[in-house]
Amino acid sequence: MNPREIFKSPLDDSEGVINVRKYRPEAASKTVKVELESFPDQPLESMPQSAGSLNEEIGAALSEILAIIKETVQARTVAFCWVNRAKKKFIVSAVQTDSENFTQEKSWAFQSDAVTQIVIAQKAQLYTEISPSDEPALVPYYQAPNTIKAFMGVPVFYRDDILGVLFADSLVKGAFGHDDVHLLSRFGRLCSAFIEKYDLKSSYIESTRFADAAQFLTHGLYRTLDLNDILQRFCESVSQAIDFDHLALALLNRKSELIVRKSISKSQYIAEGQAIDLERSAVGHAVTKGNYGAIDDLSQLGETPRFYVGETISTSASSATAKQGSMLILPIRLGDLTAGVLTLEHRETRYFNAELFRKARFFVETLALALHRLLLDDQRRTLTPIDEETGTLSLRTFYTRLSADINRCLRHQQALALILIEFDNPDALRARYGATSLSMMMQQAARIIAANTRSYDLLARFGELSYAVCLTGISETHVRFWAEKIREQILNFAFETEDKFKNIIATVSIGIARLRENEPEIETLVANAQKALEHAKLSGGNVVKIF
Template sequence: MGKYRELVFNITLITIGSILFVWALYRCGIGIDWRVFLILLAFAIILDNIGIMYTDIKLSLSPTIGITTFLIFGTVGAATLMVSSVMFDTIVVRKKIKNGLLNGGMFSIAYLVAGWFYEFIGGKIGIVSFSQVKYILSYVIISFLLNNFILYYALKVQGKILFKEYWNESVLLELGTYIVMIPVSLLLAYIYFKHSLLFFVLSLTPLIFIAYAFRMIRDLIKANKRLNAIYEMVKMINSKLELEQILDTIIEVISQVVSVSAAAIYLTDSNGVAALVKSIGNREGEEGFKENYFKDEGIIGKCISSNKTIAIKDLKQDKRFLKEQFLNNYGSVVVAPLRFSGSVIGCLMVLHVETNVFDEDSVKIIEIIVDQASVAITNAKRYYEVTKKSITDPLTKTYNRRYFNDALMENIMRADETSEPVSLIMFDLDNFKLINDTYGHLVGDEVLKEVAKRIKNNVRSDDIVARFGGEEFAVILPKLTAEQAYMIAERIRNEVSSRPIRTDKGDIYVTITGGVADYPEKADSAEKLISHADRALYAGGKSKGRNKIAIYEV
């Protein structure tokens, strides 16, 4: 559906733009001095080529030439120049035929409609005076709004996501350049009407230096961002962030220092298989990033096995990875290995829809960042493993008593804030001592592990299962009343008792007894909640024959 919508939009834009342009030529003609027009076109093309790229958005000072041409030759002349300039830059220089046709349609609509509105409200062509400024401003505002509206919608239907992060910055910068472009355009038009052609051409030349100045300022800002990015990565190494936060930060930092249309992070497991752990920006409705890569498989597997960065400036020309369908949506890619102590632990893939986006400096900064990121990822994984060991029961892989106490207090405080209940189930295996005495402690351990597994498989993802001690387990159930928790406890009881546990000593049938209480209905503190659930377990369950679930009664 997304592809169809994009196709319809593209055809509509190109068709409307072409019809308007041909109709304008037929009705009005151009009526220009071709010598002057070609000089202006040459300057417009030069300014386009030293513009600033914001991912899929390109900014330049070429509208200065467009406004000047409009003041000299009128609506059709200006539209012809701007359409010719943008199509030359896109099709001839950047080799993007489809984008060139789309840009041509967009510029045709924006500059023709703005020019006709200018004429409709009383603006005059060939006159440069203060009385015309308000009309010229209307021309600039309408062409600006139409251009940006069409461009925004075009990028949206193409499913491009990351451009939105650059949108505000690029629009603000473009508005800032109009503060320079409008008075310069008025001055250039005045010089054309009042002075010689040679003086007019010489007056156009400073625009090139101004454009370079803007580009240098942007490059300085970019360099500063890159230094800040490296600082952020170094700072992140010493943090105790979770792995998910580390991955988010890596993607955020990368998108600040290079132009990005999509990105993905893969991490390898003990078998060398690379798994997708984080991705952004992939086009909706099309084949997404591959979830797993084996050694030497595709561009990710090749990067990991070679332990070298793969940088492709033009994916349409490079034939090595043609089988990976998602790469057909992009023009450039950099895949850099994540290394720690000489071993590859994963890789970062950065993509852009345009070709020739990632120069040597971009590749170098990506490699610097992934080197720092590798340390941060390794530290985060180690911290997670150490933390998990400190709160996990080593036998059953459920939470331990210390974590249970903290989690229960936290859930009680949250229940006070939200006025929602929290329930507790206390479980105890029936006749577990007999199992140990009959089959031995190793078999008893196998029984405990299987019972813990069955309990975890029958609760919600945000419920907390802990080994309370010995053969006793506890389950914290946020946002549930005792009656709702009772239903889950019954399901667990049935799951434990309905089928045997397979051990080396044969199949063993076990049963489990449980007690349920909730806060604040049946207990007013964490201590009483544990006490009341435990009392229900023994008074309401064990004393009445075991293999039962009981709710504490006040």
């Protein structure tokens, strides 16, 4: 089944917590062909007018998107309005503004303003310079003039119709360019995804018996940005709403390998951490083709494995490899990219009908929405100048300032060192203390490191449990002394947690790389520091290594 694509262009590759890739399989020695019974798309009605929690969720989701846009493009106001073309009105849905006199009216009529022009032209609009005399006519959503100098807006489509308008303005002339409009368009497509998925969600929640499981999942997803928590809640929700014997949830990693992250079974099944063969398995074939559907009788697979060659899967007491029953396969799609797959298996043949498919697809679409949110948050953290959690520089800002420091040190023939500091045994720390306590630990560690730096030194969040520091005008001996000092201070510090009766005692590995005149590239400097850090971790941790 090929669902209608929402996004016109693929998202950029991300190396953050979520990895989405276009998979291009290499030529396989054996062609695998798996026939899936397809289910037709359930036709969607027009946007529902239901009130209550659903509308509140849509408003909360849109407000979160607007806040990210406002911070990213440094706008004075960012707003989303529904478009009622029959009544020729805009209905304000969500606003993020610094102005005290944004209109208090819930709607305003079409005029000759910039927002109306977006609806008429059905295209993005950009005003780089707005004169004071033109402001009242072009920007009608303020109760008084705000000296707005720049405006941009994009239409938000639902199917082929304009459903809303997303726009932003600024007090600075020329504040927005074509790149900003392109970025706003991407956010507009994300709004389209929200709207479509909420349309799908509303029809399911109001018409099927799995409302409790659906609400448990959707309400919980907006309380966390932790991938493990999201996947756990997703599996619990599917288990509550659908009867099955086996569940496997797999996501693509940075190497474009499809790895099982969650496995629920009543007997021996595929293990968590196992890679799925994308070229020679039934599930891999469905993922690479982007096919939704069911295998009504697994015995028809013959020699083709479910997940990988040589798998040992027991679905009955009689055989550890027998293929019996039926399987539902649903790739997790982010636009035209694949992020993973959900498979459900039942001992009965032809078990998964259209109703069960629609239920499972709802959960998969909701999970895709959550993964989109994680990806968006990861991109936002890259774009913003300060890491919100620790108050240190963001990675993007750090690289920009590091590049400037490298150029300055090369001109003045000064020494420069890049230091990477990472907590040892991260998996054990996560398992024992949880996300909140580790966040507190990172904040306290940032204060320790910052207290030992000068005003012009650079300190940035480099990873989930790591920092990067740039020191200039300091010899190799003093750099090592500084790193040893940080290592000892962290080793001897009792980090506070959310449990006032429990502290974290942790160690760090530190890798150092010095700037060399014959290798002035920032990529080389970072790679050398990472090699030194890896050497320190392989040496047992709690040690300083210099490349």
